[in-house]
Amino acid sequence: MSTKQSRIRNFCIIAHIDHGKSTLADRLLEITGTVAHRDMQDQVLDSMDLERERGITIKSHAIQMQYTAADGHLYTLNLIDTPGHVDFTYEVSRALKACEGALLVIDAAQGIEAQTISNLFLALEHDLEIIPVLNKVDLPSARPDWVAMSVENLIGEPAEDVLAISAKTGQGVDTLLESVIRRVPPPAANSQAPLRALIFDSVFNQYRGAVAYVRVFEGTLRHRDEIYFMAAERTYAAEEIGFLRLGMQPAKELQAGDVGYVIGSIKDVRDTRVGDTITHARRRASEPIVGFREVKPMVFSGVYPSSTEHFEDLRASLERLQLNDSAIGYEPETSAALGFGFRVGFLGLLHMEIVQERLDREFDLDIITTLPNVKYEVVLTGGAVKVVENPNHVPRGNMLDHIREPYVKAEVITPADYIGNLMKLCQDRRGEFRNQTYLDQERVSLEYFLPLAEIIFDFYDRLKSLSRGYASFDYEVAEYRRSDLVKLDILINGDPVDALSAIVHRSKAFEMGRKLTSRLKELIPRQMFEVAIQAAIGSRVIARTTVRAVRKDVTAKCYGGDITRKRKLLEKQKAGKKRMKHVGSVEVPQEAFLAVLSMGQ
Amino acid sequence: MIDASAGLYIHVPFCRQRCSYCDFYFVTGQRDHSAYVDALCLELRQLAELGFAQPLQTIYLGGGTPSRLAIEDLDRLLSAVQSILGVAEGAEVTMELNPEDCSTAYVRALGAVGINRASLGIQSFFDDELQFMNRSHDAVQAQRALIQVAEGGFNSFSVDVIFGLPQQPPERWAATLDQLTAYHPPHISAYALTIEPKTPLMRMVRRNLVTPARDDVVATHYQMAIETLRLRGWEHYEISSFAQPGHRAVHNQRYLNHQNTLGAGPAAVSFCHDPELGPMRWSNVRSLRRYLKCVASGQSPVDFRERLTPATMGAERIMLSLRTAEGIPLDLLRDRYGIDLLTVSAGAVRTMQQGGLIACEGGFLRLTDRGKHLCDSVTEQLWPSM
Ligand SMILES: Nc1nc2c(ncn2[C@@H]2O[C@H](COP(=O)(O)OP(=O)(O)OP(=O)(O)O)[C@@H](O)[C@H]2O)c(=O)[nH]1
Ligand code: SF4
Ligand SMILES: [Mg+2]
Numbered sequence: 001m002s003t004k005q006s007r008i009r010n011f012c013i014i015a016h017i018d019h020g021k022s023t024l025a026d027r028l029l030e031i032t033g034t035v036a037h038r039d040m041q042d043q044v045l046d047s048m049d050l051e052r053e054r055g056i057t058i059k060s061h062a063i064q065m066q067y068t069a070a071d072g073h074l075y076t077l078n079l080i081d082t083p084g085h086v087d088f089t090y091e092v093s094r095a096l097k098a099c100e101g102a103l104l105v106i107d108a109a110q111g112i113e114a115q116t117i118s119n120l121f122l123a124l125e126h127d128l129e130i131i132p133v134l135n136k137v138d139l140p141s142a143r144p145d146w147v148a149m150s151v152e153n154l155i156g157e158p159a160e161d162v163l164a165i166s167a168k169t170g171q172g173v174d175t176l177l178e179s180v181i182r183r184v185p186p187p188a189a190n191s192q193a194p195l196r197a198l199i200f201d202s203v204f205n206q207y208r209g210a211v212a213y214v215r216v217f218e219g220t221l222r223h224r225d226e227i228y229f230m231a232a233e234r235t236y237a238a239e240e241i242g243f244l245r246l247g248m249q250p251a252k253e254l255q256a257g258d259v260g261y262v263i264g265s266i267k268d269v270r271d272t273r274v275g276d277t278i279t280h281a282r283r284r285a286s287e288p289i290v291g292f293r294e295v296k297p298m299v300f301s302g303v304y305p306s307s308t309e310h311f312e313d314l315r316a317s318l319e320r321l322q323l324n325d326s327a328i329g330y331e332p333e334t335s336a337a338l339g340f341g342f343r344v345g346f347l348g349l350l351h352m353e354i355v356q357e358r359l360d361r362e363f364d365l366d367i368i369t370t371l372p373n374v375k376y377e378v379v380l381t382g383g384a385v386k387v388v389e390n391p392n393h394v395p396r397g398n399m400l401d402h403i404r405e406p407y408v409k410a411e412v413i414t415p416a417d418y419i420g421n422l423m424k425l426c427q428d429r430r431g432e433f434r435n436q437t438y439l440d441q442e443r444v445s446l447e448y449f450l451p452l453a454e455i456i457f458d459f460y461d462r463l464k465s466l467s468r469g470y471a472s473f474d475y476e477v478a479e480y481r482r483s484d485l486v487k488l489d490i491l492i493n494g495d496p497v498d499a500l501s502a503i504v505h506r507s508k509a510f511e512m513g514r515k516l517t518s519r520l521k522e523l524i525p526r527q528m529f530e531v532a533i534q535a536a537i538g539s540r541v542i543a544r545t546t547v548r549a550v551r552k553d554v555t556a557k558c559y560g561g562d563i564t565r566k567r568k569l570l571e572k573q574k575a576g577k578k579r580m581k582h583v584g585s586v587e588v589p590q591e592a593f594l595a596v597l598s599m600g601q
Numbered sequence: 602m603i604d605a606s607a608g609l610y611i612h613v614p615f616c617r618q619r620c621s622y623c624d625f626y627f628v629t630g631q632r633d634h635s636a637y638v639d640a641l642c643l644e645l646r647q648l649a650e651l652g653f654a655q656p657l658q659t660i661y662l663g664g665g666t667p668s669r670l671a672i673e674d675l676d677r678l679l680s681a682v683q684s685i686l687g688v689a690e691g692a693e694v695t696m697e698l699n700p701e702d703c704s705t706a707y708v709r710a711l712g713a714v715g716i717n718r719a720s721l722g723i724q725s726f727f728d729d730e731l732q733f734m735n736r737s738h739d740a741v742q743a744q745r746a747l748i749q750v751a752e753g754g755f756n757s758f759s760v761d762v763i764f765g766l767p768q769q770p771p772e773r774w775a776a777t778l779d780q781l782t783a784y785h786p787p788h789i790s791a792y793a794l795t796i797e798p799k800t801p802l803m804r805m806v807r808r809n810l811v812t813p814a815r816d817d818v819v820a821t822h823y824q825m826a827i828e829t830l831r832l833r834g835w836e837h838y839e840i841s842s843f844a845q846p847g848h849r850a851v852h853n854q855r856y857l858n859h860q861n862t863l864g865a866g867p868a869a870v871s872f873c874h875d876p877e878l879g880p881m882r883w884s885n886v887r888s889l890r891r892y893l894k895c896v897a898s899g900q901s902p903v904d905f906r907e908r909l910t911p912a913t914m915g916a917e918r919i920m921l922s923l924r925t926a927e928g929i930p931l932d933l934l935r936d937r938y939g940i941d942l943l944t945v946s947a948g949a950v951r952t953m954q955q956g957g958l959i960a961c962e963g964g965f966l967r968l969t970d971r972g973k974h975l976c977d978s979v980t981e982q983l984w985p986s987m
Binding site: 577 | 663794817841856857871913916917924984986
């Protein structure tokens with residue numbers, strides 16, 4: 001190992017949401033002088049507008065720091081800050097892949113929570129050196145000794161060795177940095193071997209195109225090298241390579257153990273795939289690095305441009321977005337009510353919300369999204385199984401034998417006081433109780449099997465409000481199970497509105513049907529003819545409302561002077577209706593779709 | 602061929618008090634009426650210089666309240682019209698009257714100055730309704746004026762009534778129709794009460810002092826008017842107008858047919874086919890003071906002008922003709938404005954035909970009785986997308 005390599009430390013910061021990862025990163029950047037004092041702001045790595053507004057990390061952020069340690073040597077530290085929300089777990093596992101160590105941050109006031117545990121297990125799977133650290137000790141409510149004990153129970157780190165810091169005040173952060181140098185092993189790497197660099201992230205830059213973030217495992221990548229993407233099977237020139245400082249800093253070479261970026265002569269953004277391995281075109285590595293488990297979208301929804309002419313714009317935007325966010329998947333689909341659009345797969349509801357907002361902001365697109373649903377397995381009468389991501393693809397009538405839905409294994413961690421509330425919530429959501437364990441005297445872990453469909457809606461919010469914010473929750477998809485599921489259709493004057501169809505559990509169909517129809521009744525303006533709004537399962541109507549017809553709409557007087565005014569009034573009305581969607585001959589305002597579609601959320 | 606004849610509207614912007622639903626332009630209080638007539642005469646000269654076809658086929662004195670003018674002022678005004686613009690033989694000369702201004706002598710004298718058609722604003726035969734509308738007359742005055750006008754020696758006369766008042770029971774409206782038809786007015790204008798912006802009525806609604814009648818109640822009243830009057834011999838020839846044979850209002854139809862019609866007085870609107878610019882509509886300032894100033898200094902009182910494109914003309918024609926019993930002349934619409942309605946709006950036509958709102962026959966598309974209730978929606982559906 002070269003001296004240079006022995007002075008590299010690649011590590012990431014992982015934690016439950018809001019435990020202070022990004023704030024800790026701020027302090028590290030400050031101490032190492034990576035960000036000048038005047039450029040410093042809170043959670044400086046959360047560079048997306050959305051991250052700053054919501055105060056959460058959505059994407060992992062990699063940054064390189066230089067640090068002269070107590071031993072007098074200059075070290076290169078590659079830090080990756082990760083998101084804490086369960087929807088973005090895949091971001092964490094990618095970051096882990098590029099590192100040798102992980103700082104497991106635990107809020108000293110909140111204690112261990114669900115993603116503390118799930119992220120810990122992820123890091124263990126990757127065989128990383130884990131440094132637990134208690135954060136926010138400056139808070140009056142902090143109980144570092146008590147939390148340190150539960151950390152000891154969890155990972156066996158002696159409680160008295162667990163570092164206690166305040167990312168806010170900076171207290172203890174120097175010591176933490178020294179322990180990173182001491183405990184995180186330098187990358188074991190061979191710079192002479194054939195090149196193997198793993199793309200662990202990629203971003204789309206408006207001016208530069210696709211930028212791949214890589215961790216070089218073996219070999220050396222030099223500027224202008226001819227490189228080969230092993231999965232995409234494409235050859236390009238490495239037009240620019242470099243390190244990730246607060247901006248991109250070009251360099252001549254990236255060696256084994258380094259983390260940096262590569263900009264290739266990449267024309268097609270789809271070729272820069274996260275998880276792919278870059279090698280040299282001439283001297284190829286024999287095996288790619290085992291990439292990431294492919295992230296599978298779990299929640300699906302139709303995404304349509306508000307006005308049909310923006311379909312191609314939407315396609316281009318999704319393509320670019322996917323480069324930043326390989327977790328989304330999309331396929332074109334059509335809806336009678338909404339026109340041409342895409343069925344887009346998301347990791348969860350937060351992810352869906354964020355994609356929507358990014359489409360709106362970064363790509364300036366007005367979109368309508370349909371009610372989200374999970375992926376179902378439809379078992380046909382012959383026994384054949386069909387996977388369905390769109391409720392309208394459920395076959396009708398006697399072709400259908402039954403439907404299976406995904407269940408998750410969920411872990412709820414809560415103070416014992418709220419066990420009753422939370423068990424009731426899980427039961428309402430068709431949960432199956434599995435296990436209950438005390439983490440310590442106060443905190444309990446509940447294990448449930450729950451239908452995924454029941455947690456993608458407001459489950460998280462309910463959980464938080466039923467536990468005064470103290471409970472946390474994590475899940476992983478476990479299995480498909482047969483359920484008594486039905487397809488609920490909404491019909492307007494007898495025409496089914498495909499965009500509003502949903503697959504629901506029979507026990508909830510009536511309630512849902514009633515809610516949807518009565519909301520629509522409020523939102524569909526009265527028209528020339530009566531409008532019947534029905535909710536139906538197959539041919540059986542389970543809920544019905546009507547929008548009375550307008551009985552009178554006629555200008556009494558129309559004199560000379562009134563003509564221009566009257567015409568303009570009608571013109572305005574007519575223009576307003578242009579934005580309406582037509583279901584048969586009924587005009588449904590876009591807002592009605594939006595309101596109904598956002599009802600569940 | 603575009604008809605080159607012209608009509609004239611004269612606005613008389615004086616009222617005793619403000620009716621609660623009114624959004625016309627008028628002023629109240631003591632005014633120098635004869636100075637106003639002088640100003641009108643000056644404007645008539647400006648209009649004459651425009652060179653639109655004369656003599657006039659129709660004249661209409663509207664308001665405001667033209668019956669605020671003394672007979673001498675009316676005489677002077679109509680003589681000026683005659684000498685400046687010329688009036689065709691047998692032209693319809695209408696004047697609006699308010700009941701409180703009527704006396705046997707006044708009404709009789711109108712014929713002598715050239716008024717041959719009266720339009721009487723009764724609105725209701727019930728004191729509580731008249732008070733609600735803040736009319737400046739009562740039920741007794743309304744009855745008396747009606748008799749005076751009926752015996753006034755006019756070629757024809759019309760009576761205005763309003764229905765669809767808040768909490769007006771159907772029996773009330775039926776009684777109004779009964780009383781009205783007992784006098785056999787040759788022409789009836791029956792209007793649904795409309796809550797216009799910036800009126801006292803609108804303010805009352807905003808402050809929850811008044812709850813407007815529900816649209817289905819108003820629809821029932823309207824239907825009652827249509828059926829009752831038709832049964833008793835009045836033809837429903839325009840959305841709000843009913844006439845005995847031979848008594849349709851000629852002047853008002855000029856607007857519906859896009860025929861040249863000049864307007865004089867503040868807020869008055871004119872429409873004319875200019876030989877070079879094509880169809881034009883313009884209107885005068887909505888201020889008596891500014892109007893008087895303009896005219897006195899020889900300036901034009903016009904403050905809004907629009908030139909109507911063929912598409913706009915076509916859209917207006919659909920809107921206006923739909924109000925008439927004959928309906929939309931499909932050939933004319935196609936030949937003159939290039940709109941082949943049955944093709945460009947085929948879907949809407951089909952839906953509304955099936956729904957019983959419109960009928961197509963003999964080259965015309967017209968509203969059915971059901972459709973008349975929804976005239977505006979039908980118009981908007983028929984309009985080709987812009
Ligand atoms: N009092 C106190 N507050 C802290 C400390 N560290 C972080 N915070 C606050 O905790 C909140 C969350 O901090 P972040 O750094 O955004 O947390 P995060 O773990 O990066 O959150 P996600 O990336 O969304 O998972 C912010 O309001 C911080 O100001 C600390 O040491 N003391
Ligand atoms: S009299 Fe006629 S113009 Fe005058 S306020 Fe009443 S409705 Fe309006
Ligand atoms: Mg963060």
